[in-house]
Amino acid sequence: MLIFPFFSGFSRVLALSVLLAFGAQAQADPLPSWNDGAAKQAIITFVNETTTRTSPSFVPPAERIATFDQDGTLWVEQPMYSQVMYILESVPRLVKAKPELAKVAPYSTVLEILRGERAAIAKLTLPDLEKLAMATLTGMSVDTFSAEAQKWLAAAKDPRWKKPYTELTYLPMQEVLKYLRANGYKTYIVTGGGQDFVRQYSEPVYGIPPEQVVGSAVGVKYGYTEDGKPFLTKEPKLLVNDNNAGKPEAIHLMIGRQPHIAFGNSTGDQQMLEYTKAGSGARLSLLVLHDDEKREYAYGPAQGLPDTKVGTFTQALYDEAKKQGWIVISMKNDWKNIFAFD
């Protein structure tokens, strides 16, 4: 009030507009796609408590780390992880280069699946999938891999929504990412999927730069082209297995700080959520429960939902969440909208 007399007409209007704009922003709902409820309230309370300087749970900006599983937490993982689709759909390219593979399992099995014989998928064992992953994700330069993954991402479509996988992100989670970043949190993806694969789209899709993507990773080998130009080759050797206990281990390797808030949706995220809650001060762990058969999918044995073997959310994990004070997010009840295109 004291300084107001110093302002003449135009400046006073400007000052008032600025004050009003700030006021409006502070009062706007940061999570408009969330229904009012315990989950939304827990997130907002956590952010307020950790970013208010006078709060006993205040967290200095440099320590504000938020980690998110990707498949099933930030985007759709059914009927199959998008990266597994990439691996399967890359097999024809392998077969084109080496036609003799067409008659050898597991390549021949994949060709059957791609021809529409979906039952053939049951023939693929975990070692088969690992073999296919190494064959399609390694043995080429980092740049060649990027170009191939980008080409696939631009063309591939989810079978149900007939949209690129990169459009099947959950709007409520996109709001959480933006809300946390607006409050000084550094947002990381911590995925069991391939680090190099997710880095291809994390920035345009989630606003998360490649250096904030932690994932499963093979080693790379430094070498030179014939004319002496350095390049990196993806080696068929797993260096980081970013699932289960591998998640906190990779968080230590890649970030070196314990997250203050973490989101997951399956047993593969359990250790990351435990590790997050084990830190001192305000910590929040959350699990997305896929219980919306109509708008998305309902699966995972928790609360009697079917086990699809993709993103398994067991009853034991549900019970642990309740016991440890993790927040279970019900897609059906907590999310007003699921996709931006709804």
Added chain:
Amino acid sequence: MLIFPFFSGFSRVLALSVLLAFGAQAQADPLPSWNDGAAKQAIITFVNETTTRTSPSFVPPAERIATFDQDGTLWVEQPMYSQVMYILESVPRLVKAKPELAKVAPYSTVLEILRGERAAIAKLTLPDLEKLAMATLTGMSVDTFSAEAQKWLAAAKDPRWKKPYTELTYLPMQEVLKYLRANGYKTYIVTGGGQDFVRQYSEPVYGIPPEQVVGSAVGVKYGYTEDGKPFLTKEPKLLVNDNNAGKPEAIHLMIGRQPHIAFGNSTGDQQMLEYTKAGSGARLSLLVLHDDEKREYAYGPAQGLPDTKVGTFTQALYDEAKKQGWIVISMKNDWKNIFAFD
């Protein structure tokens, strides 16, 4: 000019002060501890070219990655890397816990060295050092390691300057770190030293947060205390060897982007500097040459300096730098001051 009449006295003064402050900032020397010369000019030209929107070499802010070797590039590495001092000075603690080690090499050799018998250092082989590193840096929880390293860092002193190692950083390089960050660059340490060790002080010493420290790393293993609290144990197994070709490999793993500017000082940095220059657009690689016997040290066989076996800068590396257009920084000629306490 058009909007000026709208401002009354106070506001006009305010607007002018703001304009003047910005003007002054733009004209201030960002590298006052550097003498005018090719090295200083190359850094300033690089920053101007990559951050001016209309420049053909403009680099979008998200892609502005700068990497720095630590020992010998950001701080003193003679007569011995500080982390090797930490390893040696941790041996008495090991011996206290297991007295029988006092009579077994290489522990007995280290005790001789610490008693002042410096000649004993010649008895230590590389496998000895690796054994000592595993014994002193692993087999404990991440938190125990942090506490021990912090204690050592607070007490240990460099033998020549009688100051904590953390004060022996090069002022001209601190200016480069700040200058790059003020221009939107993300600054990373990429060190052959231990990632967990350097993360103990990177933030207070260089303003570089732990998640921007890339270093040699052992694996960690997730487990639980007896009362069920999760924790990570440092395992005696090297996961990332961040030297030579390991530097670009670790940059890919931890950052996923090719740096636009990189600083090193020894043959262990050669591949990082090659990799940086191999990117498209404006890229700058620089090498610090320790040629100042009086104010710091003069070593590395380049230009006939003595080979101390610590931070070796060979003549071949010097020749490659000249051939590839890397900038060689002469401590003697390019740096006006070396330390903040000078």
